[in-house]
Structures are given as structure tokens and as C-alpha cells.
Amino acid sequence: MDVLDRLHMDVPVAQAGMGSMAPAELAAAVAAAGGLGTIGFTGPHVLEAAIDRVHDSAPGRAVAVNLLMPFAKRRHVEVCVRRKVHAVVLAFGGDAMLVRELQEANIFVFVLVGTEQDCRRAVAWGADGLIAQGVEAGGHLAGYESGDQFLSRAIASAGTRPVFRAGGIATSGDTRAALDAGAAGVVAGTRFLLTHESAAHPAYQQRVLSSRKTxxxxxxxxxxxxxxxxxxxxxxxxxxxxxxxxxxxxxxxxxxxxxxxxxxxxxxxxxxxxxxxxxxxxxxxxxxxxxxxxxxxxxxxxxAGESALRMERVVSAKEALEQLSPG
Ligand SMILES: Cc1cc2nc3c(=O)[nH]c(=O)nc-3n(C[C@H](O)[C@H](O)[C@H](O)COP(=O)(O)O)c2cc1C
Structure with missing residues (x-):
């Protein structure tokens, strides 16, 4: 089945899990507008309530959770399985046993990758999809080369698995270019950080908008x-x-x-x-x-990512999704 169908997406755009910056409110708004909303990594109790909230606010859409592996504990995994999330993004770690456990609970497993070695490892774990991150991305970096360069390498390593591109996505043109290059979709963080629904401090958002470099x-x-x-x-x-x-x-x-x-x-x-x-x-x-x-x-x-240098204002999550949709 096509990944967009499996994850109930109308547009091939996912919002990145961004820790506390990506609460249920943001993920639900993105999901309701037809993208993939991802709950950022947080404590297991907050995570459980956030999953329920996205299920309730965006019925018929998928719920995705970002698991930040240096910090994730057994209870995070149990919550994802118990609350029946549709997708998990494993970031900065993982293993084959975890991938299998999530898949047995019918969860689609993305793995964040930044090098060819990461790709080979994720494929060996049995990942369902890869998120190929370029070095221009905001937040923590798996990638070392530009998203453009790395995407083709990741696609070559992924076999038949879908690959989403992360990093450098600020416009519908960026999304279109990623799809033309063979990506199944894109992941955007900074664009969704700069929304009303993100939990980012308004002064942080304004600093990102006024910065001339990252x-x-x-x-x-x-x-x-x-x-x-x-x-x-x-x-x-x-x-x-x-x-x-x-x-x-x-x-x-x-x-x-x-x-x-x-x-x-x-x-x-x-x-x-x-x-x-x-x-x-x-x-x-x-x-x-x-x-x-x-x-x-x-x-x-x-x-914040390099994509921030091409953004002008804080918008609603729905508007951000529209800006990134390939049309
Ligand atoms: C504020 C912020 C926080 C982030 N936190 C996480 C995180 O917790 N887990 C993760 O996998 N990626 C995280 N990322 C990286 C994103 O997954 C994604 O790779 C990146 O945002 C893409 O680049 P862009 O910001 O230019 O869109 C974060 C990015 C930002 C901007």
C-alpha cells in the first residue's frame, strides 16, 4: 500500500516531531489539514494524553510519534503500542527488535538517517520508510551533506521503501523538487515551529525570523x-x-x-x-x-534550519501545510 494511503495523508508533507515544540495541538492541526502530524518526544504520561488528543481532534487521520532514542524508555514504546499510533519515527538510535515490536502492533516505522551507513542499518533493522535528513536541517543533525545530495543516495539504499526528505523545505517548490527527485514526501520542522500551534516561545519565533544565519x-x-x-x-x-x-x-x-x-x-x-x-x-x-x-x-x-532564512512570518499550521503542498 502507498505510504500516503496507509498514513491517511492528502498531501505528501509531514511535520517533524520537535520535542516540546511539537505538542498535540500542532500535530492535530497538521493531521486535520491532511498532512502527517507528529507528536514530539516528551514524558510518557504527556505523550499518552497527546496521542488521545490527536486521535480525538483529527478523526480518520494518522497519529505519529517521534521517539528520541537517546532518551526513550520502555514506557514510551508501551504507550505507542497501547494507544495504537499509526507511525513512529525512530531518531538517533534504534534496533531490529524495536522495529519488529512496533510493526507487530501495526505501526509504520520510519528511521531518521543522515549517512549511507545509517541507511544500511535502518534497512537491516527492517524499517518501513526512511527520513533522509540534510545538513541544512534545524535541530539535531544526523546529516552531513546537503539534502539534495543525500536524498538520491538514501533512495538508492532504500530499495522499495519510501524515503521522505527532511531539511531545507520552506516552499511548495521545495516539496515538488523533492518529489521529482524520487522522494515519497517531505518532512518540515522549522516551517511548523513558526506556527501559532507550536509551543515555541514567541520571542524565539521572532528571533528565528529575524536571523540572517544559522x-x-x-x-x-x-x-x-x-x-x-x-x-x-x-x-x-x-x-x-x-x-x-x-x-x-x-x-x-x-x-x-x-x-x-x-x-x-x-x-x-x-x-x-x-x-x-x-x-x-x-x-x-x-x-x-x-x-x-x-x-x-x-x-x-x-x-532552526536554513529554511528559516526564507520564511517571513508565523502562520497557522494549516497555512504552513498549504505553503508546502506541491499543488
Ligand atoms: C525546533 C526543532 C526541534 C527538533 N527536534 C527534533 C526531535 O526532537 N527529534 C527529531 O527526530 N528531529 C528533531 N528536529 C529535526 C527535524 O526532525 C527535521 O529533521 C528538521 O526540522 C528538518 O529541517 P527544517 O527544520 O529546515 O525543516 C527538530 C527540528 C527543529 C527545528
């Missing part, structure tokens, strides 16, 4: 010292060079911090951000959600 960095690496793309703020001004490379002190502190991932369940931005300061070299991956003090955008990760 940075690939590892600065916000406490508990997860992986590459990510952000727009500049006071923290990056203080601790990164002009290319985004973080200075030694925060890099050293982050490099040793992976074991902390065991204690993070997702979804508690205010708890960790209250301790951060632009002048202190310890930065977690938490991003500023609506309701936190405005000035906290200077101390936290402002994830």
Missing part, C-alpha cells in the same frame, strides 16, 4: 553531545566562533555528560533552563517554550 554547533550538548543547528543568541555569541564551533570548556563538559540522558524524560524546559546563563559554559538541549521569561531565549538552544 550555526551548526555542539554548544547545547549537556546530556546529548551531538551536532545541532540553531540561530545565534547571547550564549552562542559568548561560547562559539563565527562558524558555530563551541569553545573547549563547554565542549569538554558536554562530552562527558551522556550518562545524564538516563535521567531526562523530556518535557521539562523550565526546570533545567532556570539554571542556565549565557555566561556559564553548561547548556542543555532544552529550547524555550511559550510562557517562560522572554530573556531566556538568550540562554537556550534556538533550533
Amino acid at each position: 550555526l551548526e554547533t555542539t554548544l547545547f550538548g549537556l546530556s546529548w553531545p551531538a551536532r545541532h543547528r540553531v540561530v545565534p543568541n547571547r550564549a552562542t555569541d559568548r561560547w562559539c566562533d563565527t562558524t558555530g564551533k563551541a569553545s573547549r570548556l563547554p565542549s569538554l563538559l558536554s562530552a562527558k555528560s551522556s550518562p545524564l540522558a538516563r535521567f531526562a524524560a523530556g518535557g521539562d524546559e523550565s526546570g533545567v533552563l532556570q539554571w542556565q546563563r549565557p555566561g556559564l559554559p553548561v547548556f542543555s538541549p532544552a529550547a524555550p517554550v511559550r510562557g517562560l521569561p522572554d530573556e531566556w531565549i538568550e540562554r537556550s538552544a534556538l533550533y
Whole structure:
């Protein structure tokens, strides 16, 4: 069966799971408008309620969940199976047993990939579909090369599996180009970050819109010292060079911090951000959600992709989906 039919999509556009930035409200609005809405990684209780909310608000549409594997626990998987989600996106980890368990619950399993090695591994796990991420993407980076270049490699590795392109999707033309290049669909994060339904702090959204560049960095690496793309703020001004490379002190502190991932369940931005300061070299991956003090955008990760440089305003999720639909 065609992936769009299986996931009840009218248009080949998926909204990326973006941690706390992608609550049920956003996923439901995207799903109701005919795209694939994805609930961002969060604690198991919040996740369960979010799945129910998307089921209720967008009847007849699919519910997808992003599982951020460095932080995911058994209970996250159990919730996805128990609440009968339609799709799961495994990001930054996974294995064949997990893929099989999800598939046995009739869940379509996407795996986020950024290299040919990732593709081979995801295929060996038995993934149903791949999400091929280019290095221009916002948030954490699996990709090392431009989405254009990597897409063809991912398609070649995927065999008959559908491949969605992530990174650099800002317009319907971008979606059309991805489909023409053989993608089954696209995944957009930043476009949906800049919507009324995302949980992003309004000052964060405005900073993304007014930025003239993005940075690939590892600065916000406490508990997860992986590459990510952000727009500049006071923290990056203080601790990164002009290319985004973080200075030694925060890099050293982050490099040793992976074991902390065991204690993070997702979804508690205010708890960790209250301790951060632009002048202190310890930065977690938490991003500023609506309701936190405005000035906290200077101390936290402002994830955004290169696609942001081609966006002008915050819109509704429905309008964002229309902008990205190939027509
Ligand atoms: C604010 C933000 C948070 C993100 N968080 C996640 C995440 O939790 N899990 C994940 O798999 N990808 C995450 N991503 C990356 C997206 O999956 C996707 O690859 C990326 O957004 C595509 O590039 P674009 O932002 O230019 O559309 C995030 C992206 C953004 C912008």
C-alpha cells in the first residue's frame, strides 16, 4: 500500500516531531489539514494524553510519534503500542527488535538517517520508510551533506521503501523538487515551529525570523553531545566562533555528560533552563517554550534550519501545510 494511503495523508508533507515544540495541538492541526502530524518526544504520561488528543481532534487521520532514542524508555514504546499510533519515527538510535515490536502492533516505522551507513542499518533493522535528513536541517543533525545530495543516495539504499526528505523545505517548490527527485514526501520542522500551534516561545519565533544565519554547533550538548543547528543568541555569541564551533570548556563538559540522558524524560524546559546563563559554559538541549521569561531565549538552544532564512512570518499550521503542498 502507498505510504500516503496507509498514513491517511492528502498531501505528501509531514511535520517533524520537535520535542516540546511539537505538542498535540500542532500535530492535530497538521493531521486535520491532511498532512502527517507528529507528536514530539516528551514524558510518557504527556505523550499518552497527546496521542488521545490527536486521535480525538483529527478523526480518520494518522497519529505519529517521534521517539528520541537517546532518551526513550520502555514506557514510551508501551504507550505507542497501547494507544495504537499509526507511525513512529525512530531518531538517533534504534534496533531490529524495536522495529519488529512496533510493526507487530501495526505501526509504520520510519528511521531518521543522515549517512549511507545509517541507511544500511535502518534497512537491516527492517524499517518501513526512511527520513533522509540534510545538513541544512534545524535541530539535531544526523546529516552531513546537503539534502539534495543525500536524498538520491538514501533512495538508492532504500530499495522499495519510501524515503521522505527532511531539511531545507520552506516552499511548495521545495516539496515538488523533492518529489521529482524520487522522494515519497517531505518532512518540515522549522516551517511548523513558526506556527501559532507550536509551543515555541514567541520571542524565539521572532528571533528565528529575524536571523540572517544559522550555526551548526555542539554548544547545547549537556546530556546529548551531538551536532545541532540553531540561530545565534547571547550564549552562542559568548561560547562559539563565527562558524558555530563551541569553545573547549563547554565542549569538554558536554562530552562527558551522556550518562545524564538516563535521567531526562523530556518535557521539562523550565526546570533545567532556570539554571542556565549565557555566561556559564553548561547548556542543555532544552529550547524555550511559550510562557517562560522572554530573556531566556538568550540562554537556550534556538533550533532552526536554513529554511528559516526564507520564511517571513508565523502562520497557522494549516497555512504552513498549504505553503508546502506541491499543488
Ligand atoms: C525546533 C526543532 C526541534 C527538533 N527536534 C527534533 C526531535 O526532537 N527529534 C527529531 O527526530 N528531529 C528533531 N528536529 C529535526 C527535524 O526532525 C527535521 O529533521 C528538521 O526540522 C528538518 O529541517 P527544517 O527544520 O529546515 O525543516 C527538530 C527540528 C527543529 C527545528
